[in-house]
Amino acid sequence: MKDFSKRGLDDIEKRKVWRLWRSGQALSEIGLTVDRLAGSIFGVLKLKGGISPMQRKRRASFLTLQERESISRGLASDVSIRGIAKLILKSPSTLSREINRNGGPVKYRAIAADTNALKQALRPKEYKLRNAIPISKLVEVKLLDDWSPEQISGWQKRTYIASPEMQVSHETIYKALFVPSREVFDREAIAHLRSKRKLRHGKRSTKKGVYKGIIDAKTIHQRPSQIEGRTTLGHWEGDLVSGCGNSHIVTLVDRIRPG
Helix, strand or coil: CCCCCCCCCCHHHHHHHHHHHHCCCCHHHHHHHHCCCHHHHHHHHHCCCCCCCCCCCCCCCCCCHHHHHHHHHHHHCCCCHHHHHHHHCCCHHHHHHHHHCCCHHHHCCHHHHHHHHHHHHCCCCCCCCCCCCHHHHHHHHHHHCCCCHHHHHHHHHHHCCCCHHHCCCHHHHHHHHHCCCCCCCCCHHHHCCCCCCCCCCCCCCCCCCCCCCCCCCCCHHHCCHHHHHCCCCCCEEEEEEECCCCCEEEEEEECCCCC
């Protein structure tokens, strides 16, 4: 039996969850794959609104941690910058700038320099839809009027041909709706989407072939013929009536004919 009591997913498991989500698998299927409840998978996806985060990658021209370790060891051994540059196949000017912006030859540390480089490489692009700007107000009006993001994007491109600042892609609208950190539109706007989903689903997401009923179920037409005679005990019929406030009534009746 799978252990569903574990809490939290590590980075490798989270990447696997996002990969399965992009492939179109349901929450329950992903949960079985990573040994977690579907609710836990939903919590991971909800943080990004169901929109898969981009994985950061280093550019080929960037110094790696191993190269920075070589720089640190070379400085500790009094090797010249040109000597270190020749060793790791980088230009001396690149190493000089690297060392100077990370404390100089005496204070240079590889891990600290690598961490600092990753922080400096971040270029957070401000999303186009923000509160209290004309384009966000226009999009919100259209959403509340039951327009889909695709319709809004297409209409803007035709209406504001000469004004790129008044145009936005449908994916940008979806991100503004589903990513919790954006909070551009009123929550009521999501209720006007036709899908009524709480997460952004990818193009490959489909329920085709996913059966959620009773496994190996048989229809009433397949029941034995002697049941129709209603002369023997043990052939039960059940019915479920659901009411308001999560109330339910189940009735069970034996099919045997009285008397």
